[in-house]
Amino acid sequence: MMTKQIVLASASPRRRELLDQIGVSYRVHVVDIDETPLLNELPRAYVTRIAAEKSAACCSQLNVGKPVLAADTAVVVQGRIMGKPQDFEHARQMLELLSGQTHQVYSAVSVRGDNRHEQAVSITDVTFRALTGNEIKAYWRTGEPRDKAGAYAIQGFASIFIQSIKGSFSGVVGLPLFETAQLLERQGIKIIT
């Protein structure tokens, strides 16, 4: 069983659920940072930087002895980074780009503790079947795309659009559990003993 608590620097309910799934106990401290990509910033560099900034902000605000975990997830289509949709038009544009194509989901994890900072990135290929305009409208009306990178949630209704994935399901949802467990174990946190 778990030996130590961590701080989760995230407002995402998905990240809490994923940590619950592997029995990690945590308290939440939400940080707010600017998530605008830098000019010509590549996806791996972008998610790595944002996850690191989230954990750094949390550490400097709290100054606790516990390890701090943060993550960032971006949907990437033909090398272009897509964040969360601003409105229906924006979501429609994103979903049209995803329709009938394979894209990548990049999820970075950052763990800080004991004067050590370690990171990992998970990259997953996600293949969507073709979507009709009416399906995109109906999907928007479910409310699901609003707060999700790429305007979809694989764990929700969007599962009916996703033909296959190659990589990490938890990474697509927002916290790659394989890499997360490895980083936490290196901080002395045992997941299963």
Ligand SMILES: Cc1cn([C@H]2C[C@H](O)[C@@H](COP(=O)(O)OP(=O)(O)OP(=O)(O)O)O2)c(=O)[nH]c1=O
């Ligand atoms: C692609 C995809 C994303 N998402 C979600 C996970 C993240 O919550 C969100 C990506 O935005 P993030 O900026 O990574 O995270 P967040 O703003 O929700 O939370 P915080 O920064 O406080 O940690 O999209 C899904 O839930 N399912 C999916 O299939």
